[in-house]
Amino acid sequence: MSTTQSERLRGLLEPLVSAKDLDLEEIEVSRAGRRRVLRIVVDSDEGVDLDECAELSRSISEKLDETDAMGEDEYQLEVTSPGAERPLTEPRHYLRAVGRLARIHLREGDEVVARILTVDDGGLDLEVPGVKGRKPTARRVEFAQIAKARVEIEFSRKDKKEEEA
Known part of the structure; x- marks a missing residue:
């Protein structure tokens, strides 16, 4: 049975990432001129800061050298977090995006831009913004209905700390 390089790398690196209480989201090997680029994307429920990426990068580099x-x-080697407009592909991604605005493409062809209110095993409860002064409406979307989804950047969104004050 043949395994791809990404699968071998995932098996080698996932224990290192998990030991730091992070999730290994993506492994990508690409070309940049003569050299290759190994891009490792990690995340956690609390997010990932630059120091965590640097520390993990050193650990991964040592492991790859061995x-x-x-x-x-x-x-x-690049170790990074998913970024602001991350794709949502796993239930944990949706959980981390609760309270955020998301663009959701449904398998039936519709597109919904809505705020994620809650997430459970079956899907999402959303708040669809009202148009032209109308009140927002609630909508339920099951995971099986979603073709793809991505967090939307909001420039005027209030910080959670501001909302609690």
Whole structure:
């Protein structure tokens, strides 16, 4: 049975990432000129800061130096978080996005831009903003209905601390 390089890397690196209480979201190997780029995307319920990425990068680099997982060719290692407009692909992603605005493309072809209110095993409860002075409406979307979803950036969104004050 053949395994891809990404699968081998995931098996090698997931224990390192988990030991830091992070989730390994993505592994991507690409070319940048002559060298390869190994991009590792990690996240947690509390988010990931720069110091955590730097510390994890050192651990991953040491582990990769001990093995031949990247072969003999030069590569550049990048350890990063998913970013502001992250795609939502797992239930945990939706949980982390509660309170955020999301653009959700449904399998039936519709698109919904709504605030994620709650998440359970089956799907999402959303608040769809009202149009032209109308009140927002509630909507339920099951995970099985979602083709793809992404968090939307909100420039005028109040911080949770501001809302609580």
